[in-house]
Amino acid sequence: MASLEQLRNCVVEGNVAGAVAETKALLESGMDPMAIINDGLVAGMNIVGPRFKAGEMFVPEVLMSAKALHAGMELVKEKLVDFEMPSEGKVVIGTVKGDLHDIGKNLVAIMLESSGYDVINLGIDIPPEKFAEAVKEHKPQVLGLSALLTTTMLAMKETIDYLKEEGLRDQVKVIIGGAPVTEDFAVEIGADGYAPDGGSAVELVKRLLA
């Protein structure tokens, strides 16, 4: 017998096939899709986040858990055509122009995803125009910019200025991060917030969207 508890466990263990099978069985048993998502899939991911932060789980395990979560979500979406996917909010994230540091930004994206945000990860070396395009296309509440080089911190300012020029700045909160970035710098370039790591980024986004 499938159960929400088993579904949660599959997410925590990063058991993709298991999460799909459990989700399928629960849908077939007629359970409310919202309950499957909130009390099964997302609840599982809510165990993962704090465990990672406490050093009890490893990055590849978190990634597998996120995969299991998504596989379950996809199935719910497929089965119920007009189902509105619940989301804490949408975040577009990327590393700014000229900067190829990928990993920190990806970790932040994972942390946001595992806290229930819809994350669109644009990748690295993203020019201001591409960020603006993504804001127009995806209409996120939050735009996250990452930079690891002192030289590319300049591109964060360029990106914010470009959003202003395009009349998009008011539609989205901009947060920034990366090793050389500071709170002062965020204020200086007119960002809405700065986070030193993934966990703080989640808290920051929560605060900005509250």
Place this chain on the structure above:
Amino acid sequence: MEKFTFNGQPRLRLLSDEQIKLIHEKALYILETTGVLFESDEALKILKDHGADVDFDRRVAKFKPEMVIDAIKKAPSGIKLYTRDGELAADLSGNKIHFDPVSAPIKILESDGKTVRQSVAQDLANISKVNDALENIALQASACVLYDVPKLIGDCYRVYIMLKNSPKAMITGAFSVHGISYMRDMLAAVVGGYDELREKPRAVFDICPSPPLKWTHISSQNIIDCARYGLPLETVSMPMPGAATPATLAGSIVVHTAETLSGLVLAQVINPGTPVIYGGAPVHFDMRTGTTPLSAIEATMIAAAYAQMGKYYGLPTHTYACLSDSMIIDAQAGLETSMSGIVAQLAGINVISGVGGLEFVSTVSLEKLVIDNEICGMALRLDRGIDITEETLAVELIRELGPGGDYLSTEHTFAWFKKEPYIPSSIIERRDRKNWEADGAKSVFEKAQEKVKDLLANHRPVPLDAERADKLDRVTAKIMDELGIDSMPLGPK
């Protein structure tokens, strides 16, 4: 060094001859079938003109094994580096080792050992000056990022500061497309022209691929510039197991080999004989915290292994070691710095970059630099090995003195007591407890604080004479002009 033999192998061998050949073949296979991405049309065009199979849409170049082998054969097997003032500073060949400070941290740990802040121009001047006095550190390096300098000139200005503060040869690198040309102009102004700089190089330029199997626009351009100008470059491939390379050490070494050889090919087809150092900055990717410790034993093992590959190719080698990921100067800092430093020494790595470094190459400390100088001294002593001659075996003396003999007052002891050991500075505690307590019972860190203070106040590096300083100022002023910058914290006026 001979090419394609096992004669140049170091004392520490993690790979057997067969394993070296196997990794070589696998890397060639990757280069031929998967290829490497160059975000530079110029680089792609050059490679294509020299026989690479190039897909301009995907920006990927694939290399036939012959092309790679040819490049390896053309690359010089040794590089001699010279001081600012033209004396031999380092012979990067064979298994000779040299230490230099960590490159490009963004923070400095202040002398209180607790406060961390963004590094500024004066910090690099201080590092250059203190490092000048440290006898076991052969080279200097652009050992921090300058937050009080306009970012456009941030990379080149470090060369200006180093030239002004110490004659030691330098390891540096660019963060910009124009960086190499400007640095070359500064160096040439001081040493007496481009030809002199090419014949007797004063600086090595670090250039990083982006793992896996990618060279950025900036890095591609930096290789092209170094090759055209005949300046030594150091490729710094950064294997990152499980994140940007396979989670296995073996797979990471394959990626490192392929990346490094692809940069070597670009340099050699542009200008055969361009001096290239087979370098890298291996990290361990910590899956619990998402950080990139460079001092994890696995990272150091990758370095020792790829150094064997570099030596198989008969090339000078480099790595990041003799540094720590600790936040402060504590036991972790000491153990990681010594452990990786000694492994790199045993691996015969010609340029060992890292002294003074903390926190995943994000932080540098003057006090740590002074302590690490002692580690380098001991590593260099280990490197010298044990001298075995009739004189050192001292059989005659042993016979003469016989059982119960006193060696302290012999001529032989007088002749050897200074030559044989590495004699550390007072940073390393060797007094007995009574004397140590009488002198304030100071820790190694407290003694390092005192030494840094003393060196900053009293050490006088050989200065750059007025005429050359003036030339450097003028070239730098011209660069500032071109970049639209009007003033810099440490000159030119």
